[in-house]
Amino acid sequence: MIQIAVMGHGVVGSGVTEILLSHGDEIAKKVQEEIYIKKVLDLREFPDSPIADRFTKSFEDIINDDDIKIVVEVMGGINPAYDFVKRCLQNGKSVVTSNKELVAVKGAELLQIAEDNNLNFLFEASVGGGIPIIRPLNQCLAANTVNEIDGILNGTTNFILTKMIREAMSFEDALKLAQNLGYAERNPAADVEGHDACRKICILASLIFGKHVYPDVVHTEGITKITLKDVEYAEAWGGVIKLIGSVKLTDGKQEIMVAPMFIKNTCQLANVDDVFNAILVKGDSTGEVVFYGKGAGKLPTASAVVADVMDCVNHIEQRRNIYWEDSDNRDILPFEETKYAMYVLVNTDDKEETIAKAEKLFDEIDVIEKPDAGTSELAFVTPVMKYSDFEKAFAQLPDSSIQTVSTIRIAAL
Amino acid sequence: MIQIAVMGHGVVGSGVTEILLSHGDEIAKKVQEEIYIKKVLDLREFPDSPIADRFTKSFEDIINDDDIKIVVEVMGGINPAYDFVKRCLQNGKSVVTSNKELVAVKGAELLQIAEDNNLNFLFEASVGGGIPIIRPLNQCLAANTVNEIDGILNGTTNFILTKMIREAMSFEDALKLAQNLGYAERNPAADVEGHDACRKICILASLIFGKHVYPDVVHTEGITKITLKDVEYAEAWGGVIKLIGSVKLTDGKQEIMVAPMFIKNTCQLANVDDVFNAILVKGDSTGEVVFYGKGAGKLPTASAVVADVMDCVNHIEQRRNIYWEDSDNRDILPFEETKYAMYVLVNTDDKEETIAKAEKLFDEIDVIEKPDAGTSELAFVTPVMKYSDFEKAFAQLPDSSIQTVSTIRIAAL
Numbered sequence: 001m002i003q004i005a006v007m008g009h010g011v012v013g014s015g016v017t018e019i020l021l022s023h024g025d026e027i028a029k030k031v032q033e034e035i036y037i038k039k040v041l042d043l044r045e046f047p048d049s050p051i052a053d054r055f056t057k058s059f060e061d062i063i064n065d066d067d068i069k070i071v072v073e074v075m076g077g078i079n080p081a082y083d084f085v086k087r088c089l090q091n092g093k094s095v096v097t098s099n100k101e102l103v104a105v106k107g108a109e110l111l112q113i114a115e116d117n118n119l120n121f122l123f124e125a126s127v128g129g130g131i132p133i134i135r136p137l138n139q140c141l142a143a144n145t146v147n148e149i150d151g152i153l154n155g156t157t158n159f160i161l162t163k164m165i166r167e168a169m170s171f172e173d174a175l176k177l178a179q180n181l182g183y184a185e186r187n188p189a190a191d192v193e194g195h196d197a198c199r200k201i202c203i204l205a206s207l208i209f210g211k212h213v214y215p216d217v218v219h220t221e222g223i224t225k226i227t228l229k230d231v232e233y234a235e236a237w238g239g240v241i242k243l244i245g246s247v248k249l250t251d252g253k254q255e256i257m258v259a260p261m262f263i264k265n266t267c268q269l270a271n272v273d274d275v276f277n278a279i280l281v282k283g284d285s286t287g288e289v290v291f292y293g294k295g296a297g298k299l300p301t302a303s304a305v306v307a308d309v310m311d312c313v314n315h316i317e318q319r320r321n322i323y324w325e326d327s328d329n330r331d332i333l334p335f336e337e338t339k340y341a342m343y344v345l346v347n348t349d350d351k352e353e354t355i356a357k358a359e360k361l362f363d364e365i366d367v368i369e370k371p372d373a374g375t376s377e378l379a380f381v382t383p384v385m386k387y388s389d390f391e392k393a394f395a396q397l398p399d400s401s402i403q404t405v406s407t408i409r410i411a412a413l
Numbered sequence: 414m415i416q417i418a419v420m421g422h423g424v425v426g427s428g429v430t431e432i433l434l435s436h437g438d439e440i441a442k443k444v445q446e447e448i449y450i451k452k453v454l455d456l457r458e459f460p461d462s463p464i465a466d467r468f469t470k471s472f473e474d475i476i477n478d479d480d481i482k483i484v485v486e487v488m489g490g491i492n493p494a495y496d497f498v499k500r501c502l503q504n505g506k507s508v509v510t511s512n513k514e515l516v517a518v519k520g521a522e523l524l525q526i527a528e529d530n531n532l533n534f535l536f537e538a539s540v541g542g543g544i545p546i547i548r549p550l551n552q553c554l555a556a557n558t559v560n561e562i563d564g565i566l567n568g569t570t571n572f573i574l575t576k577m578i579r580e581a582m583s584f585e586d587a588l589k590l591a592q593n594l595g596y597a598e599r600n601p602a603a604d605v606e607g608h609d610a611c612r613k614i615c616i617l618a619s620l621i622f623g624k625h626v627y628p629d630v631v632h633t634e635g636i637t638k639i640t641l642k643d644v645e646y647a648e649a650w651g652g653v654i655k656l657i658g659s660v661k662l663t664d665g666k667q668e669i670m671v672a673p674m675f676i677k678n679t680c681q682l683a684n685v686d687d688v689f690n691a692i693l694v695k696g697d698s699t700g701e702v703v704f705y706g707k708g709a710g711k712l713p714t715a716s717a718v719v720a721d722v723m724d725c726v727n728h729i730e731q732r733r734n735i736y737w738e739d740s741d742n743r744d745i746l747p748f749e750e751t752k753y754a755m756y757v758l759v760n761t762d763d764k765e766e767t768i769a770k771a772e773k774l775f776d777e778i779d780v781i782e783k784p785d786a787g788t789s790e791l792a793f794v795t796p797v798m799k800y801s802d803f804e805k806a807f808a809q810l811p812d813s814s815i816q817t818v819s820t821i822r823i824a825a826l
Contacts, residue, residue, distance in 0.1 A: 019556050019698060030555055030734065124553060130699035132545070132553030140537060140545030142443055143432050143719035268705060271684055285432060285716035286543035289706035292681060293699060303698035306556035314734060321443065321727060 001034045002313050005062040007084060008075035009042040009055070012098050012125070015302025016072055020309075021050060027306070031313045038068055041075075063087055070120075070312045072305060073097040082106050089113040089121060094316075096308040098125035098301055104199035108212035108326040120320050122308040127153065127200045128277050130300025131293035135311075137207055137281065138322050144283030146208040148248035150413060153200040155275035155295045156184045156191035157223050157243045161260075162273045164231050165240050171226060183275055193222035194243060194258040201245030204279070205256055209249070211327035213256060219335035221259040230406050233345060233379045236370040239264045242272070244411055248282075253333040261411040262343055269413065280413070336388040341410040343368075344394070345379045349401040354378050357402070361393040381410060414447045415726050418475040420497060421488035422455040422468070425511050425538070428715025429485055433722075434463060440719070444726045451481055454488075476500055483533075483725045485718060486510040495519050502526040502534060507729075509721040511538035511714055517612035521625035521739040533733050535721040540566065540613045541690050543713025544706035548724075550620055550694065551735050557696030559621040561661035563826060566613040568688035568708045569597045569604035570636050570656045574673075575686045577644050578653050584639060596688055606635035607656060607671040614658030617692070618669055622662070624740035626669060632748035634672040643819050646758060646792045649783040652677045655685070657824055661695075666746040674824040675756055682826065693826070749801040754823040756781075757807070758792045762814040767791055770815070774806040794823060 006013055020027065020037055028034045039062050040055045049055065059080075062068055071088045073095055075081045081102050085095050090113060097103065102110075103123045114121035124134045128151075137146065152158050156178055163174035175192065178184035190196050198220045205213040223243050234241045239262050247256040263270050268290045272278040277295025282288055294300040311320060344365075348354040358365050358380060365380040373379075382390060390407075398404050419426055433440065433450055441447045452475050453459075453468045462468065472493075475481055484501045486508055488494045494515050498508050503526060510516065515523075516536045527534035537547045541564075550559065565571050569591055576587035588605065591597035603609050611633045618626040636656050647654045652675050660669040676683050681703045685691040690708025695701055707713040724733060757778075761767040771778050771793060778793040786792075795803060803820075811817050 015698075023556060023558065026558065027556060032734070130696070131702055132549040135553050136545040136549055139724060140548050140717065140720050142723050143436060143440060143716040145436065145439065268684070271681070283543075283716065285428075285712040287707050287710075287713060289544055289704075291702075291704060293702035297700075299698040300700060303556040303696065304553065307553050310555050311552060318731060321445070 001036050002069055002316065003036050003038040003067045004070040004072060004309060005039040005041065005068045006037060006072045006074065007041040007062070008073065009040055009044065009046060010074065010076070011298045012301045012305065013042070013074040015298040016074060016305050017051065019299070019302050019306045027310060031310045033313050035309065035313060038065065059084055063091055068093060069316060070094045070096065070309055072309060073099055073102070074305065075099070076101065078102060078105060085110060086113060089117055089119055092117065092119070094120040094312045096122045096305055096312060098123070098305050100126040100196070100199040100203060104202040104215050107203065107206060108324060111323050115319070115323060118319050120312045120315060122311060122320065122322065123203070124308050125301045125304035127203050128279060128291065128293070129295040129297060130304050131277060131279065131291050131295060133279050133291050134207065136291065137204070141281065141283050141286060141289070144285045146281055146283050148282040149201070149204050149208065149279060150244055150246045150269065150411065151201065151204070151279035152242055152269055152272050152277050153197040153245045153279070153295065154191055154243060155277055156188065157197070158272065158277070159183050159275045160192070161223060161226070161241060161243065164226070164228060166273070168228055170228060171224065192224050194220040197243060197245045198258045201247055201256060201258060205247040205254060206324045209254060210324045211331065212324055213254065213327070213332065214329055217329045217332050219257045219259070223260050225406070226260055227406065230345065230408060233343065233368050233370060234262050237262060237343070237368050237381070240270050241408065242269060246411070250333070252331065254331050255333045255338045257335060257338060259409055261409045263411045263413055267413045337386055339384050339386050340412070341384045342382045342390050343379065343406070343408045343410060344382065344404065345377065345406040346397065347376045347403045347405060348378050349376065351378050354402050358397065361396055384412070414449050415482055415729065416449050416451040416480045417483040417485060417722060418452040418454065418481045419450060419485040419487065420454040420475070421486065422453055422457070422459060423487065423489070424711045425714045425718065426487040428711040429487060429718050430464065432712065432715050432719045440723060444723045446726050448722065448726060451478065472497055476504055481506060482729060483507045483509065483722055485722060486512055486515070487718065488512070489514065491515060491518060498523060499526060502530055502532055505530065505532065507533040507725045509535045509718055509725060511536070511718050513539040513609070513612040513616060517615040517628050520616065520619055521737060524736050528732070528736060531732050533725045533728060535724060535733065535735065536616070537721050538714045538717035540616050541692060541704065541706070542708040542710060543717050544690060544692065544704050544708060546692050546704050547620065549704065550617070554694065554696050554699060554702070557698045559694055559696050561695040562614070562617050562621065562692060563657055563659045563682065563824065564614065564617070564692035565655055565682055565685050565690050566610040566658045566692070566708065567604055567656060568690055569601065570610070571685065571690070572596050572688045573605070574636060574639070574654060574656065577639070577641060579686070581641055583641060584637065605637050607633040610656060610658045611671045614660055614669060614671060618660040618667060619737045622667060623737045624744065625737055626667065626740070626745065627742055630742045630745050632670045632672070636673050638819070639673055640819065642758065643821060646756065646781050646783060647675050650675060650756070650781050650794070653683050654821065655682060659824070663746070665744070667744050668746045668751045670748055670751060672822055674822045676824045676826050680826045750799055752797050752799050753825070754797045755795045755803050756792065756821045756823060757795065757817065758790065758819040759810065760789045760816045760818060761791050762789065764791050767815050771810065774809055797825070
C-alpha cells in the first residue's frame with residue numbers, strides 16, 4: 001500500500017479523490033499496489049465526503065507523516081503551493097501537481113530539488129488537462145528533436161472565439177455566456193489576456209529545450225481586441241482566428257509567443273472548437289503530431305493527476321527522467337525580431353490610393369475580398385516580415401483619410 | 414553503455430540505425446547511457462552502411478551474445494520473427510518491435526514470456542507509426558476506464574479515400590497512384606481489404622480490455638467496393654467515408670470491427686486526410702481524446718521504435734507494466750448483433766414506391782437528397798438496428814424494379 005496526501009479539495013482535488021475512490025480496484029490492479037489517501041488538506045470543511053475523517057487544515061499533518069510518500073498539489077497559485085511543494089520534495093515525498101503557474105514560474109528549481117532528492121515531480125495535468133502531452137513529449141517523442149510546438153492551450157478563449165466564429169456572437173456576449181456556463185472566471189483576465197496560455201507554452205518550451213522559459217519574457221497578447229469584423233475577414237481569407245501559443249527554434253534562438261492568429265482551415269488546429277484544446281508538435285522524425293481533447297475540467301484534469309500518481313507508484317525507487325535546467329532566457333528572440341505575415345484592417349476614403357500606399361510601405365500586399373465589405377473597409381495581408389519592420393511601415397500608414405483598425409498575425413502553419 | 418541488436422534492415426530498420434547514429438548524443442544524454450548497436454541482422458548486404466562491419470546473417474550471433482540486452486525486431490511477418498523474439502525473451506533480452514502482425518497474433522504469449530522473465534516487450538510503433546498511442550493509453554489514460562476507440566489506422570486506404578473524396582478519382586486510379594508513390598504494395602490486399610487496420614485495432618482492444626483479441630474473430634471489410642457515387646452521397650449527407658477500426662464495450666461484450674463508414678464532417682476524424690492516421694479514444698474521465706499524425710513511414714515509425722528502446726534502457730532492471738492475458742474471445746459480440754444505422758443506395762423504376770417499401774421494411778428512413786442524382790437513384794439511411802435485422806429487411810428490398818447497389822455503415826461518432 002502506498003499512502004498519499006492531496007492538498008486542495010477544489011474542482012481538480014475533489015476529482016482526484018473521486019477517481020481514486022471510484023476506480024480504486026482497477027488502479028490497484030494496474031500498479032500492483034493499493035493507493036490510499038491518508039490526508040486531504042483544505043481550510044474548508046467537507047462533512048459529506050466519504051473520507052471526511054481524513055481531512056486536515058494543517059500542512060504539518062502531511063509534512064510530518066513519514067508514511068506519506070506522494071503528495072498531490074492541486075491548490076493552484078504560487079503561495080503557499082510553492083512553499084509546501086518545496087518542503088515535500090526536501091522531505092522525501094514525491095509531488096504531482098496540476099498547477100501550471102507553479103511549474104511555469106518555479107519548475108526549474110523544483111525539478112532540481114526533486115533530482116537532488118531522487119524523487120519525482122510530475123505535472124502532466126498542468127498543460128492540456130486530460131490530454132496526454134508532457135509524457136508523450138518526454139518519452140514517446142524522445143528520439144525526435146522537437147523544433148516547434150503550436151497549441152490552442154486555453155479552453156475559455158477557444159470557447160469565446162468559437163462562438164464568435166460559428167454564431168457571430170460579439171466578444172462581450174460570448175464572454176458573458178462563458179461566465180454563465182462556468183467556463184470563465186468573474187475576473188477573466190488570466191484567460192482572455194493570454195496569461196494562462198503563456199504559462200502552458202512556457203512549460204512545453206522548457207521541456208523540449210531543456211531550459212526554463214519564464215512567462216515574464218514571453219510576448220503575450222489576448223483576444224479582447226478581436227472583433228466580429230476580424231472574424232469575418234479571417235473567413236474570407238480561408239481560415240479562423242485562434243489564440244495560439246507558439247514556440248520554435250530558429251538559428252539557436254527560441255521564438256515564443258502567445259497571440260491571436262489567423263490559421264488556414266486546412267490546418268489541424270482550425271477545427272478545434274469550444275473548450276477543446278489541441279497541441280501540434282513538429283518532430284524531425286515524426287513530422288506533425290497533434291494531441292486533441294478537453295483542456296480543462298474536473299475529471300479530465302484529475303485523471304491526468306491520478307495517472308501521474310500511478311507513475312510515481314511505479315517509480316517509487318527510480319526517478320522518472322524529467323528535467324530542465326534554469327536559464328537566464330538569453331536564448332529568447334526579442335519579439336520585435338520574430339517574423340510573421342500580418343493581417344491589417346483599415347478604414348479609408350480611397351481604397352485604390354490606400355492599396356498603392358500600402359504596397360509601397362510593405363513591398364506587396366494581398367487584399368482580402370469580402371463580398372459584403374463596407375465601402376470604406378480595406379483588409380490585406382503583408383509579406384512575412386520582422387515585427388519591427390512591420391511596425392515601422394505600419395506607423396506610416398494612417399493619415400487624415402486612413403484610420404487603422406486591426407492587426408493580427410498570420411500563423412505559419 | 415547498453416548494447417542492442419537490430420533484426421531487419423528494411424525501411425524501418427534502416428531508420429532505427431539512422432536515428433540512433435544521428436541522434437546518439439542527445440539520446441545518450443536523455444537516458445544517461447550510450448546505446449550501442451552491436452549487431453544488425455539481415456540476409457542482404459549493406460557495404461555502404463557506416464556500421465557495415467556489424468552486420469550478420471546469423472541470428473545465433475545475437476542470441477548467443479550475452480552483452481546484447483535489448484533486441485529490436487523490425488523484420489515484419491510471423492516467421493521467423495515470432496521464433497526469434499520468443500528466444501530473445503527466453504534468453505534475458507528485452508524486445509522492441511514495430512511488427513503489428515506479430516503483436517496482434519502472438520502478443521499474449523510474448524507478453525507472458527516477458528513477464529515471466531522480468532523483461533520488457535514494447536511495441537509503440539506497431540500502431541499509428543510515429544503517433545504516440547500505446548504508451549498514452551497504458552500510462553497517461555491509466556486512471557480512465559476506456560470504453561471505446563475509433564481510428565483511421567491505415568494510411569494507404571486513407572490516401573485512396575482522400576483522392577476519391579477531394580479529387581473525385583476512382584478507386585482504381587487512386588490505388589494506382591498510391592502504388593506509384595510507394596504508399597501501397599503491388600499486392601495491396603493487406604491494406605485495401607482492411608487486414609492491416611484489423612491487426613491494429615486488435616492490439617488497441619487487447620490493451621484496453623486486458624485480454625487478447627485475435628484478428629481472425631474480427632469482422633473486417635475493406636474499401637474495394639466503395640464507389641465515387643457512395644462518396645458523393647456521403648458528402649450530400651454531410652460527411653465523408655473513412656475506413657474505421659472500431660472497438661467498444663457494451664454490456665460486457667466487445668463490439669469490434671473494421672469497415673468503411675460514413676462519418677459526419679463535424680467529427681475530429683473527418684479531416685484526417687492523405688496518409689495521416691488518427692485515433693479517437695473515449696475515456697470515462699477524459700472524454701474524447703484524439704491522437705493524430707503520420708501512421709507509417711521510415712522515420713516516424715523508427716522514432717517510435719527508438720523511444721521504446723530508450724524506455725527499455727530506463728527500465729533495464731524494472732519491467733514496464735504492460736500486459737494482457739490470453740483469451741478465447743468469447744466476449745466478442747458476433748458482428749450480426751452489432752448495431753449501426755445503414756446507408757443504402759438502390760436503383761429503382763419508381764422512387765415513391767421504393768421509399769414506401771423501405772419505410773415498411775426499416776420502420777423509417779432518411780432519404781439523402783443529392784442535387785445531381787440520377788433519376789433512378791435512391792439513397793437513404795436506416796435507423797440504428799442490429800445487423801441481422803438489417804440483413805433480413807434488406808433481403809426483401811430488391812424486386813424486378815429495385816436493384817440494390819451499396820450498403821455502408823454510419824459511424825456512431
